[in-house]
Amino acid sequence: MIVSDETGWEFETIKRVYANFGLDKNGETTGVVWKIVKQSSDSTALRAEEIRIEKLSFPVEPRDGKRFTIKARMRYHYAPAPQDGSGREAEATKMAETILTIPGKRPS
Amino acid sequence: MIGAEGVVAGRAEQAADFRASPLPATQCASCHVEHFAEWSRSFHARSLTSEDFLKTFPHYLESLGTQAREDPQAAMGCFSCHAPLLKNAEPQVVRQVTAFVLAKEIKRLDGFEVGCVGCHLDEGRVFSGPIGNPQENPFHASKFSTSYKEASFCATCHMWASSTVPCSDVYSDWKKSRAAKQGTTCQACHMAERSGIAAAGAPQRKIHGHAFPGGRSAAMLQKAVVLRLKAGFREDRLEVTATVRNLVPHRVPDG
Numbered sequence: 001m002i003v004s005d006e007t008g009w010e011f012e013t014i015k016r017v018y019a020n021f022g023l024d025k026n027g028e029t030t031g032v033v034w035k036i037v038k039q040s041s042d043s044t045a046l047r048a049e050e051i052r053i054e055k056l057s058f059p060v061e062p063r064d065g066k067r068f069t070i071k072a073r074m075r076y077h078y079a080p081a082p083q084d085g086s087g088r089e090a091e092a093t094k095m096a097e098t099i100l101t102i103p104g105k106r107p108s
Numbered sequence: 109m110i111g112a113e114g115v116v117a118g119r120a121e122q123a124a125d126f127r128a129s130p131l132p133a134t135q136c137a138s139c140h141v142e143h144f145a146e147w148s149r150s151f152h153a154r155s156l157t158s159e160d161f162l163k164t165f166p167h168y169l170e171s172l173g174t175q176a177r178e179d180p181q182a183a184m185g186c187f188s189c190h191a192p193l194l195k196n197a198e199p200q201v202v203r204q205v206t207a208f209v210l211a212k213e214i215k216r217l218d219g220f221e222v223g224c225v226g227c228h229l230d231e232g233r234v235f236s237g238p239i240g241n242p243q244e245n246p247f248h249a250s251k252f253s254t255s256y257k258e259a260s261f262c263a264t265c266h267m268w269a270s271s272t273v274p275c276s277d278v279y280s281d282w283k284k285s286r287a288a289k290q291g292t293t294c295q296a297c298h299m300a301e302r303s304g305i306a307a308a309g310a311p312q313r314k315i316h317g318h319a320f321p322g323g324r325s326a327a328m329l330q331k332a333v334v335l336r337l338k339a340g341f342r343e344d345r346l347e348v349t350a351t352v353r354n355l356v357p358h359r360v361p362d363g
Binding site: 032 | 284287335345350
């Protein structure tokens with residue numbers, strides 16, 4: 001989720017990861033399919049028909065902008081991001097996107 | 109000394125003999141044109157050759173120990189779903205297919221994937237399906253079965269089927285869902301109904317998609333969740349509430 005002002009300046013991005021984890025035979029959390037023997041309580045995947053509420057707080061005050069745009073984007077990643085220090089993200093497909101605009105109080 | 113390539117080549121003949129007997133999907137294609145074309149694009153058609161499977165299978169065998177590569181039972185932990193025809197195969201054929209997968213001999217795996225026979229071959233050369241009054245034809249006998257309309261049909265593979273390799277639990281999730289109570293099956297979403305021809309020369313009727321779209325389909329992913337936002341200032345912070353609603357009767361992501 002990204003919050004920006006009327007100029008396009010981005011204040012902050014907050015991410016949430018919904019990932020499917022399991023437990024191996026020793027009870028350790030694993031994302032590795034052939035080791036999973038049961039569902040882990042650490043799994044952050046959305047459960048069947050779940051409604052999940054995320055409360056996010058941004059260090060942004062009304063006087064920081066005339067208008068704020070909050071953009072939430074949900075993407076499906078097929079693999080974890082490469083651990084090569086490049087900062088690149090793995091291949092993903094868009095699932096949902098929504099935008100909300102609220103007024104600010106920055107003087108002209 | 110024979111290298112890995114020599115071993116694989118030497119085994120190719122036996123595997124080809126086995127493959128010729130239980131009908132690879134390509135043999136069904138001349139009559140079942142639409143279904144074959146859809147299936148060819150599906151992950152069922154790539155059950156043995158997808159990048160993920162080729163990567164995961166050797167790791168799985170390694171995790172079982174040094175003898176696992178030569179143990180047909182170990183490989184069948186994966187093959188019982190990923191190559192269902194092998195359930196009736198001799199141990200040496202299972203070893204051959206194991207060698208092909210490990211050597212990434214993709215062309216030699218043709219015909220062993222989750223094909224038409226895996227789901228539709230009943231007994232002998234009788235093929236069953238969800239069509240109530242199947243057209244007679246000179247190639248095989250056809251039989252109606254209600255099981256194709258039930259979610260439990262998919263459970264054979266799409267749940268924690270084996271005590272050693274439980275890699276999918278979609279069916280168990282679905283069973284507890286509101287969708288299950290309402291009678292919405294796996295097929296309703298993953299095998300959409302439409303009007304069409306099941307086989308060459310057959311009448312127009314309701315048929316079902318065989319591309320099995322899922323997590324790799326942008327259209328399916330975009331139907332899976334709804335995202336809503338509410339926001340307001342509280343003291344010196346912007347507080348945002350995001351509501352993420354999973355519309356599907358299994359976990360997202362799953363598998």
